[in-house]
Amino acid sequence: MLEVRGVTKIYNSGTVTEQCLFDNFSLTVSDGQFISIVGSNGSGKTSLLNIICGSIPVEAGDVLVGGESISKKKDYQRYASMGRVYQNPAAGTCPNLTMLENLSLADNKGKAFNLTRGINKSRVDFYRAQLRELGLGLEDKLHMRMGSLSGGQRQAVALLMATMTPLKFLILDEHTAALDPKTAEVIMELTDKVVREKHLTAMMVTHNLRSAVGYGDRVLMMNRGRVVLDRSGEEKRQTSVEELFEMFHKISMDCGE
DSSP: OEEEEEEEEEESTTSTTOEEEEEEEEEEEOTTOEEEEEEOTTSSHHHHHHHHHTSSOOSEEEEEETTEEOTTSOHHHHTTSEEEEOSSTTTTSOTTSBHHHHHHHHHTTTSOOOSSOSOOGGGHHHHHHHHHTTTSSGGGOTTSBGGGSOHHHHHHHHHHHHTSSOOSEEEEESTTTTSOHHHHHHHHHHHHHHHHHTTOEEEEEOSOHHHHHHSSSEEEEEETTEEEEEEEHHHHHTOOHHHHHHHHHHHHHHTTO
8 A cells, every 4th residue: 555644745835936835635445446646737646646756855744655654765766666657758768779688677667786688588488479469569669769759659668668667656647648649548457457467556547537537446536635535336337428528627717727
């Protein structure tokens, strides 16, 4: 179980642009949940992910995994049990390295970097099998540079790389936002398949209300650092895109946006 407990986050503290985004904010995520998080710009969606991952500091509060605080751990230490896929398909992969080299780097996550070859040839067939399951024909392109792949292909490989080693949590930061609708749907189907088959706890920030309703077993809507809607189970399954849109629109109007 992941807990965000009593977190306070202030941006630009002590300046005229000071903004308190989170004020004693708490959230609990049960093991195995797949949560979709929606909300307007500035609602705190991505900041919440960054706090969990250790990318930004907080003024107060704690983040716990299995009852143990991870707040004093560096972000690279937290990533030992977390995988993250970013909004930009260029992030999370090395464009000038081949797909094989990228997969090898991900495969060696958390291992000691000794003076040995970075590519283990005995793992090539494993990588091909993993890529074949994506259904994008990438298994025959291992020696292509990542930078030459399309955005959707790179995002699919980034998803595979993020979940290559055993994980507790998968963090998805608007990972389909830069893709066209058809490719975004392919990546969402792959995401759902990976989360279910690997029994991951996943948190997905998205602006796509249809994806928020159609995938996962819990949906949150955030506004100005607060959770204004939290539905799971049957209640979540009964939630429609139209209902989320109406609530989203009402919040935007109330905020003068």
